[in-house]
Amino acid sequence: MAWERTAAADEDAALLKRRHPEALNALVTRYQHRLYRYLRRLVGDGAAADDLYQQTWLRVLDQAGRYDARRAFEPWLFAIAHNLAVDHLRRKRPGSLHEPAAPGAPAPVEILAAPDDGALERYLAGERAAALQAALDELPASYREVLTLRFEQDMKLEEIAQVAGAPLPTVKSRMRRALIELRSRLERGMREQQ
């Protein structure tokens, strides 16, 4: 299923190089859910995500000639959206983008104070969605991005690196820190409820 979806998208993407309007419109419709949700997770507000979605496709049209049809379309598309979203965040909320940990800070796994795995598991089973949403909203955008690309968009590490424009090891450690940060926020939320 996922393969079929990607194959059809890549077919339209090959036509895109020739700026075929129907192929372009088909891609716009096909990606409206996934791309919009990615942008929404990244920038938060709906109106901005809406505008960034449209701008992404205008830029796709603009850069269609530079798309290499032998490569996967999806990471290329999401990378364009990423760049526009990053510009937007830089303008609107400078500082919301980057991970808080300074280089040389203690590895975040040590920050977790005596985690109670069982309690967290029960807490998540009960109010998983609301708790996770609240914790996610508090994270810096670069953390939210790798998490949503991995867990909601089901992208591979290489694809995430291409979208975020960062080397693989950076993305891997960002993912690890994002998960640890997410967990510590979940645990804080859990303690506040008790």
Place this chain on the structure above:
Amino acid sequence: MSDHERISGLLPLAAAGLLDPEEERVLRRHAAGCADCAAALRAWQAIGAGFAALPQPAVPRDLAAATHRRLAAALSAEAARRWDEVVLACLALFGWTVGLSMWAVYRMVGGGYGALVEVEWAESLVWLTGTTVLAWLTAGVAAVLAAQRRKELWRRS
């Protein structure tokens, strides 16, 4: 670093399914004999699984249609620009042709076919300057008109 500590460090990425096969194997083997790590792994996996239950923001109903409209406007603006370029090129060509033929006619009226060959350079230079200035003026006006039209199209998109 003990085996136990090393395994704890692997757990977040294990929940993301991002361990390499060797790390994955070491983790499984350790967790099979260590209740703490097995419980920790389950907690991390619960976080990963939580994403599937996240509420999904609704896609605005008009999103695809509005995007289609903006793309169509961009494509037609691009076509208009290309058309303007063709028109400008034709106008320039036309201007030069008219200039040259007028010069030929003027010479022939003045002195017959012979005058076409016996060129008087000073007179020709005046003619050439005149037609060039005229051609550039025409092209300038055309460019301003084209730019205005493009701005209009852009505003509508």
